[in-house]
Amino acid sequence: MKKSLIILGSTGSIGQSTLDVVRAQPERFAVKAMVGNQNIDQLVADAKEFRPHLVVTADAGRYAELKEKMAGSGIEVAAGEQATIDAAAIPADMAMAAIVGASGLKPTLKAIETGTAIGLANKECLVSAGDLFMAMAKQNNVPVIPVDSEHSAIFQCLETDNFNEIDEITLTASGGPFRQFSRQEMQSITLAQALNHPNWSMGAKITIDSSTLMNKGLELIEAFHLFPVGLDRLKIVVHPQSIIHSFVSYVDGSVLAQMGVPDMRTPIAYALVYPGRVKAPVERLDLAKIATLTFEAPDSERFPALRLARQVLETGGNAPTILNAANEIAVAEFLSQRIDYVSIPELVEETLSRAEQSGMTGAIANLDDVWEADLFARQVGQELARGLQSKAS
Numbered sequence: 592m593k594k595s596l597i598i599l600g601s602t603g604s605i606g607q608s609t610l611d612v613v614r615a616q617p618e619r620f621a622v623k624a625m626v627g628n629q630n631i632d633q634l635v636a637d638a639k640e641f642r643p644h645l646v647v648t649a650d651a652g653r654y655a656e657l658k659e660k661m662a663g664s665g666i667e668v669a670a671g672e673q674a675t676i677d678a679a680a681i682p683a684d685m686a687m688a689a690i691v692g693a694s695g696l697k698p699t700l701k702a703i704e705t706g707t708a709i710g711l712a713n714k715e716c717l718v719s720a721g722d723l724f725m726a727m728a729k730q731n732n733v734p735v736i737p738v739d740s741e742h743s744a745i746f747q748c749l750e751t752d753n754f755n756e757i758d759e760i761t762l763t764a765s766g767g768p769f770r771q772f773s774r775q776e777m778q779s780i781t782l783a784q785a786l787n788h789p790n791w792s793m794g795a796k797i798t799i800d801s802s803t804l805m806n807k808g809l810e811l812i813e814a815f816h817l818f819p820v821g822l823d824r825l826k827i828v829v830h831p832q833s834i835i836h837s838f839v840s841y842v843d844g845s846v847l848a849q850m851g852v853p854d855m856r857t858p859i860a861y862a863l864v865y866p867g868r869v870k871a872p873v874e875r876l877d878l879a880k881i882a883t884l885t886f887e888a889p890d891s892e893r894f895p896a897l898r899l900a901r902q903v904l905e906t907g908g909n910a911p912t913i914l915n916a917a918n919e920i921a922v923a924e925f926l927s928q929r930i931d932y933v934s935i936p937e938l939v940e941e942t943l944s945r946a947e948q949s950g951m952t953g954a955i956a957n958l959d960d961v962w963e964a965d966l967f968a969r970q971v972g973q974e975l976a977r978g979l980q981s982k983a984s
Contacts, residue, residue, distance in 0.1 A: 593621040594863065597681060597707065599698050600689030602627035602634050604794050605712045605738065608855045609687050610637060612863060615872045620863070624678040626690070626698070629653065635660045642666065645681065647674045649694070676701045685863065687738070688713045691796055692919055693965055696720060700958075703733045710862040712738040714809045719912045720961045721816035735817070736862040741810050742817055743858030744836035744849035754820045761838040762810055763830040764889060765789060765853075767802040770831065774893060780932040782925070789831070799922045803935055804889065808900030809918075812911050815904055822904050827897060829887045834876065852876050895936045899943065909964035910943065910952040916965045917942035920972030930979045938979070942971045 596613070600606045606627070613620040622641040627634035628649045638646040638661065645667045648657050654670035661668050669677070672694075679686060679698035686702035687710040688695060695713035702709060709728070711717070716724050728735050737743050741762045751757075768789055769777060785802045786795060800806035807827055814825055833853040840846045851857050852874045860871035891898040896918075903910035921938040924930045930938065946952050951967050953960075 594619060594685065595621050595623045595683040596863070597624045597626075597679060597683045597686040597702065598622060598689065599626045599675070599679060599686060599695065599702075600628075600691065600713070601625040601637055602630040603689055603691060604797075605689035605855060605859070606687070607633075609689065609710075609859050609863075610641065611872055612856050612860045612869075613641065616869055619869065623683050624681050626675050626678050628690075631656050631660065638666055639664060645669065645678055647678045649675050649690070672697070679707075680705050683707050685710055685736075687859075687862075688716065689738075691794060693719055693916065696724075696958075696961075700724070700727060703727050703731050706731055706733060708733060709735045710738050710859070711735050711742075712859075714739070714806075714813055715915055717813040717816045718809050718915045719965065720955065720958065721812065721911065723955060723958065723961070725816050734865075736865050737813075737817055738855075738858050738862050739810060739813065740853070740855060740858050741837045742813060743861055745814065745818060745839055747849045747861065748837070748839040748847040749818075750839075750841075750847070754818070756842050757820050757824065758840040758842050759824050759826050759838075760814060760818055760820055761826040761828055761840065762807065762814060763828055763833070763835055763837055763886075764804060764807040765801065765833045766829040766831050766887075766889070767804065769802055769893075770829065772893070777893065777933055778931075782928055785925070785932060795926055796919070796922050799925060799935070800918070803896050803932075804894040805896035805900075805918050805922075805936070805939075807889075808896040809915065811897070811900045812904060812914075822901065827889055829889050830884065832881060832884055834878075834881060834884055850876060895940065899936065899940060903943065906947070906952055908952045908954045909960060910946070912955075912961055912964040913943055913946040913952060913968040914939060916968035917972045920969050920976065924972075924976040924979075930976055934979050938972055938975050941975055942968050945971050 622643045624645040625643045626647040647669045651671035658668045675698050679701040685708045688699040689712040693715045835848045838848045854873040856871045903914045917939040921935040
């Protein structure tokens with residue numbers, strides 16, 4: 592029997608890498624549903640190749656275009672938020688949760704309610720609603736297999752369910768393209784520079800997050816929920832070569848590390864067939880060719896996102912939700928070239944400050960609390976962005 596898959600975010604970088612793995616092992620996998628966004632041509636091409644039962648664009652305004660281009664295929668077509676959620680509710684062996692942003696939370700939760708195993712590539716599920724998300728997965732007896740390279744590495748290095756046997760968990764960070772920039776140089780970073788990641792090929796939003804190290808801050812929050820060792824035992828180290836993806840240090844002095852070339856198809860392949868392994872279409876690691884692996888401590892002064900991530904975990908409640916939503920607004924504004932690069936963490940920090948002053952960082956009782964905090968942060972973030980634009984003009 593083929594393993595049935597739902598791919599949420601099929602036209603993004605994780606979705607495309609997932610399809611590469613499926614393409615390399617067609618006898619092992621069957622795609623039941625695909626959800627993309629605005630890249631209709633890619634969505635149509637993939638749907639015609641992999642023949643899912645349902646193909647969805649999350650952009651309700653593109654329904655007519657998708658329907659026209661899929662005419663005669665015999666594949667059901669739908670569009671919009673509810674259609675995305677409905678796709679996630681289709682019974683399947685695994686849902687690859689790769690929709691970028693908080694919009695990925697509802698469909699991923701729906702897949703959990705359906706009892707579908709989750710390959711988790713959407714950071715916001717844990718950043719915005721970590722406690723609720725993990726509780727729902729436990730309640731429905733649904734495995735959550737991390738797909739981010741760092742969390743997959745940790746997952747692969749765990750030898751025990753007894754977290755008391757772990758000294759530390761260390762996530763590695765490439766450091767991004769501005770690792771050696773001075774504060775003065777960072778004042779004039781352009782969009783083109785920020786989109787040029789030295790190691791990974793990713794979507795625009797994640798690439799910007801990687802350059803600010805917010806991506807690593809969000810991963811720290813994810814690790815906090817996935818691996819309950821406590822914040823004090825979660826560390827970050829900069830590793831520019833991106834060969835070692837994370838470490839797990841044990842109480843006996845052993846340190847286990849997962850290594851591989853920087854290619855998301857490896858952790859995706861691991862998630863798709865866990866607890867087994869399947870051949871993935873990736874370059875093999877040649878340590879002699881690489882020759883040198885280096886490590887350094889991150890600089891939280893030049894990259895305040897790491898400090899902010901620890902701060903919101905210490906605050907708890909809705910603080911991580913605020914952080915995530917404010918960052919989404921800040922990155923969108925930078926991608927639209929309405930604010931400058933160094934304003935990204937400044938906008939996030941000021942949004943957090945206003946949220947605390949307004950009492951918006953309280954405990955999360957349900958998803959309504961998450962959406963309320965998310966909306967607050969987006970409104971404040973947009974207001975702050977307009978202020979920055981006015982100041983610049």
